[in-house]
Amino acid sequence: MLKQAWKSSQKRSSKTMSKSGISSPRTPYLLLLPGMGFLFTFFIWPIANLAQTSTQTPVAGGDTGSYEQTLRWKNYIDAFVENKEQFGRSFLYAALATIFALTIAYPLAYAIAFKAGKMKNVLLVLVVAPFFTSFLLRTIAWKQILGEQGFVVPFLRNLHIIAPSTTLTSSAFAVVAGMTYNFLPFMTLPLYASIDRIDPRTLEASGDLYANGFTTFRKVTLPLSMPGVVAGTLLTFIPAAGDYVNAAILGSPETKMIGNVIESRFFKIVDYPTAAALSFTLMATILILVTVYIRKAGTEELV
Amino acid sequence: MAEKTSIHGDLRLSNITKSYGDFTAVNDLSLTIPEGSFFALLGPSGCGKTTTLRMVAGLEEPTRGTISLGNTDITFTKPYQRPINTVFQNYALFPHLTIFENIAFGLRRRGIKDVKEQVDKALELVELSHLAGRKPTQLSGGQQQRIALARAIVNRPALLLLDEPLGALDLKLRRQMQIELKWIQKEVGLTFVHVTHDQEEAMTMADTIAVMNEGEIEQLGSPADLYDNPKTAFVANFLGQSNLIKGTISGNDGDNHIVDLFGQKISLAKNRSHAVDNSIYAGIRPEKFRISRLSTPTSGNLLSGGKIEDVSYIGVSTQYQVLMPWGQELMVFEQNDDAVAPFSVGEDVNISWESGFTFALRGDEDAEAGMEVEPEEIIEDDE
Numbered sequence: 001m002l003k004q005a006w007k008s009s010q011k012r013s014s015k016t017m018s019k020s021g022i023s024s025p026r027t028p029y030l031l032l033l034p035g036m037g038f039l040f041t042f043f044i045w046p047i048a049n050l051a052q053t054s055t056q057t058p059v060a061g062g063d064t065g066s067y068e069q070t071l072r073w074k075n076y077i078d079a080f081v082e083n084k085e086q087f088g089r090s091f092l093y094a095a096l097a098t099i100f101a102l103t104i105a106y107p108l109a110y111a112i113a114f115k116a117g118k119m120k121n122v123l124l125v126l127v128v129a130p131f132f133t134s135f136l137l138r139t140i141a142w143k144q145i146l147g148e149q150g151f152v153v154p155f156l157r158n159l160h161i162i163a164p165s166t167t168l169t170s171s172a173f174a175v176v177a178g179m180t181y182n183f184l185p186f187m188t189l190p191l192y193a194s195i196d197r198i199d200p201r202t203l204e205a206s207g208d209l210y211a212n213g214f215t216t217f218r219k220v221t222l223p224l225s226m227p228g229v230v231a232g233t234l235l236t237f238i239p240a241a242g243d244y245v246n247a248a249i250l251g252s253p254e255t256k257m258i259g260n261v262i263e264s265r266f267f268k269i270v271d272y273p274t275a276a277a278l279s280f281t282l283m284a285t286i287l288i289l290v291t292v293y294i295r296k297a298g299t300e301e302l303v
Numbered sequence: 304m305a306e307k308t309s310i311h312g313d314l315r316l317s318n319i320t321k322s323y324g325d326f327t328a329v330n331d332l333s334l335t336i337p338e339g340s341f342f343a344l345l346g347p348s349g350c351g352k353t354t355t356l357r358m359v360a361g362l363e364e365p366t367r368g369t370i371s372l373g374n375t376d377i378t379f380t381k382p383y384q385r386p387i388n389t390v391f392q393n394y395a396l397f398p399h400l401t402i403f404e405n406i407a408f409g410l411r412r413r414g415i416k417d418v419k420e421q422v423d424k425a426l427e428l429v430e431l432s433h434l435a436g437r438k439p440t441q442l443s444g445g446q447q448q449r450i451a452l453a454r455a456i457v458n459r460p461a462l463l464l465l466d467e468p469l470g471a472l473d474l475k476l477r478r479q480m481q482i483e484l485k486w487i488q489k490e491v492g493l494t495f496v497h498v499t500h501d502q503e504e505a506m507t508m509a510d511t512i513a514v515m516n517e518g519e520i521e522q523l524g525s526p527a528d529l530y531d532n533p534k535t536a537f538v539a540n541f542l543g544q545s546n547l548i549k550g551t552i553s554g555n556d557g558d559n560h561i562v563d564l565f566g567q568k569i570s571l572a573k574n575r576s577h578a579v580d581n582s583i584y585a586g587i588r589p590e591k592f593r594i595s596r597l598s599t600p601t602s603g604n605l606l607s608g609g610k611i612e613d614v615s616y617i618g619v620s621t622q623y624q625v626l627m628p629w630g631q632e633l634m635v636f637e638q639n640d641d642a643v644a645p646f647s648v649g650e651d652v653n654i655s656w657e658s659g660f661t662f663a664l665r666g667d668e669d670a671e672a673g674m675e676v677e678p679e680e681i682i683e684d685d686e
Contacts, residue, residue: 201395204362207382208389209409209454219408223399 054276065270072273079277083261087285090258093172093247094240097179101187101236102229104180109191109228110221114200127188135182139249142178143169146250170252178246186235194228195221230297234290241286258282310386311461312373313337314359314494319368321354328354330518332368336496336511338461341488343497343509347541347673351518352498356464359496360389372461383412388455389464393471394447396439402426402450403435409458425457428487445476452484456491465497469504481507502542506530514538516673530588532662534577539586539664541673546592546633547584547664552576559658565629569604570658582666590636591660594623594652601655609633611650621645625654 055075056067080087112123130138144150146168156162168174198221206216222229244259251257258278265275314336321329329351336342344352357363359370361382369378377385388409396405406425407418415421426432429449439447448468455463468484469477485508488495499505505512506526513523514537522534529542539545552571554561559570562585571585594609595601612632613624616639623635623646633654646652 199393199395201391201393202397204382205389205391205395205397206408207362208360208387208391209458210383210412211408212381212383215412220397220399224397 050276050279053272054280056273065272067272075273075277076281079274080281082274083258083278086256086258086261087281089255090241090282091285091289093176093179093255093257094237094243096176097183097240098187098233098237100176100180101184102233105184105187105191105232106225106229109188109195112192113196113198124192127185127192130185136245136249139178139182139245142174142181143250146174146177169250170255172251172255174250175247175255175257178250179240179243182243182246183236183240186239187232190231190235191225191228194225194231198224226297230294234293238286238290242282310372310375310377311338314462314496315371316355316359317369317371319355319358319365319370321351321358321363322366327518329358329365332518332520334513334520334523336462336494338494339492341485341495341497341508341510343499343505343512344515345499345502345505345512345542346515347500350515352500352515353466355515356389356466356496356498359462360387360464361385386458386461387464388458388460388462389466390448390451390455390468392467394439394451396447396450396454398439400438401435402431402437402439402442405439405450406454406457408454413458421457425453428456428490429453444471445480448472448480449483452487456487456493459491460493462494462496465495467499468497469499469501477504484508506542514541516541531660532575533586534664535672536584536664536668536670537673539662539673540671544589544634545586546589547586547670548631548633549666549670550583550585551666552578552581552583560663562661562663564606565627567606569606569661571661571663572659575659575661576663578663578665580666584664584666584668584670586662586664587656587660589622589634590620590638591656592633592635593655594625594635594637594646595655596646597651597653599653601653603655603657604661606654609652609654611646611648611652614646614648616645625652627654 052069053067055069055071055073057070057072057075059066059068108127112120112127116123146152148167153162153168156168157164157166162168202220202224203216206220207213211219242259244257244263247255247257247260248263251260262275262278262282265271265278314334316332316334319329319332319334320327332351332355344355346352354363358365361377361380361384365378369376371377372386397408400408403422403426406422410418410421422435423432426435429452431446431449431453434442434446434450439450442450448471452468465484469480472480481504484495484497488508497505497509509526511523512526512529514521514529516537522529522538529538533539533542533545536545536547539547548564550562550564550569552560553563553568555573556570558573560573560576562569562571562583564585569585571583576583593601594611597607606627608628609625611623612626615622618639620636620638623637625633625635627633635654
């Protein structure tokens with residue numbers, strides 16, 4: 001009771017603070033200025049640049065890499081038709097990585113939130129620990145783990161789970177596994193935040209009201225953790241769909257994703273318009289998918 | 304599902320002990336709660352009342368002992384298998400469900416398809432039908448409390464457990480809900496087991512109160528029994544206030560003991576004494592005392608030589624602290640209903656009371672047991 005009273009008095013005092021004349025109505029905009037400036041210079045401007053590049057065509061008789069604006073919208077159709085396989089693969093791999101990451105992260109986050117006790121903070125640090133080393137190094141390490149000299153392949157071969165001739169590197173399996181691993185913390189942290197907020201007494205109440213453990217999970221825990229599920233899947237799916245590092249290091253030409261195509265168009269083939277058109281198509285597709293997903297998940301009702 | 308609802312009857316706790324490591328929360332507790340009664344477990348923070356309730360609900364397992372409902376042993380059955388529902392301390396409503404779905408939750412889990420009629424009835428009972436479509440966060444504390452009650456009652460459990468259900472409400476709302484709860488209990492005819500640290504709440508609502516202290520039941524009885532004739536100093540002090548005066552039984556007079564209180568003789572009914580030998584504490588409730596000027600004739604027991612130390616005017620009554628010759632201050636509540644002019648500080652007075660109101664406790668008790676408990680602290684601790 002005292003605690004509540006204290007909290008509400010805090011709220012009251014913070015309200016009176018904002019009214020107390022130190023701030024003019026312009027202050028919020030001034031505070032926004034540095035961020036807006038940064039976003040404009042490093043996001044809006046390059047995006048606009050990219051947009052206008054996407055409809056350019058090569059200068060007739062010019063050098064490689066010289067393009068002129070001709071508003072050729074067909075660039076988009078050409079780029080998509082040429083690379084629809086990689087597009088499909090990107091979204092398939094991203095979806096698989098998201099599903100696997102969710103499957104691993106949910107029990108993990110649940111255990112940290114409800115069962116870890118004093119170990120809670122240690123486990124949270126362990127979840128974030130991989131960030132202390134480079135993303136590239138860790139992905140290269142996976143190449144070794146899944147390689148012929150690693151312990152995984154001989155182990156699976158001995159158990160006859162994979163044929164003696166099968167390798168794991170340079171495969172779709174390796175790419176999806178790498179992505180699942182790399183994005184796991186992004187899935188775990190929002191899930192943890194959301195599960196940790198659940199009042200354990202609501203779970204007791206559910207048990208008290210004739211729901212067994214599984215039903216309690218389905219009807220109470222899962223719905224209450226939906227904000228975390230939505231945030232985690234978005235934080236995993238969006239970067240995974242555009243990822244090219246995992247496919248480049250752990251994949252083969254057969255597992256090329258759209259990120260790899262964009263990268264090679266930009267830096268190797270110097271085909272800027274196609275690379276720009278692909279980038280925009282990827283962005284638009286992700287935007288549409290995410291919008292539909294958020295609508296379906298209906299998280300705004302869950303606060 | 305059918306066998307679930309068919310379990311009913313008296314709730315019987317037999318030799319229940321619950322230990323956490325070295326700490327014993329509930330110690331060898333035996334208790335029978337008759338079907339259909341309104342029963343209160345009353346005690347300060349940490350007395351084991353909530354632990355007892357959680358064991359009945361199935362949220363904790365007793366270390367030793369058995370719990371049975373009617374003829375069925377339910378000691379180790381899961382909460383969802385017991386025909387028992389709980390109104391939780393902070394309500395624990397499901398924040399993602401509407402009020403209607405909150406109340407329908409238990410019915411749906413038991414596979415009842417047509418829940419509308421029963422949910423509507425429960426909402427009517429708590430007079431909140433108009434809120435069916437809202438979410439719990441849009442309700443006030445008092446409304447949430449009633450929804451928590453409706454959510455439990457709708458299942459028609461054999462036993463309804465209430466864990467400090469009014470603790471988070473303000474005083475006025477608490478009084479109102481006490482009366483409503485009592486009315487609802489009569490209306491639905493279920494067995495209510497109510498855990499509280501608020502003695503007034505327990506006395507207003509319950510037919511039978513068990514006063515708990517340090518994992519054991521100190522005394523069990525009707526509110527009037529407990530108040531008029533407490534068995535221990537803890538009960539005498541925790542349930543209202545008491546004046547406990549050290550004394551010795553010095554003789555007998557028919558059904559009464561003659562008691563010597565620092566040289567003054569009073570009489571005490573033998574059947575109101577819980578003492579084991581001649582050393583006693585004589586107990587008198589402050590409102591049973593009468594103060595009189597030295598010249599005024601008195602009846603019943605009399606203690607003379609008092610001096611008014613402090614006067615506080617409360618409105619309905621005036622509270623006096625009277626210093627006795629042996630150095631003890633006695634508390635006296637006087638109704639402001641007579642023409643006697645109020646006494647003033649320093650006045651010499653006598654104290655008298657009808658001898659039937661005296662009770663006696665064992666002389667080796669701690670006269671201050673149960674006194675130092677602050678209700679506000681209890682709420683904090685329980686959370």
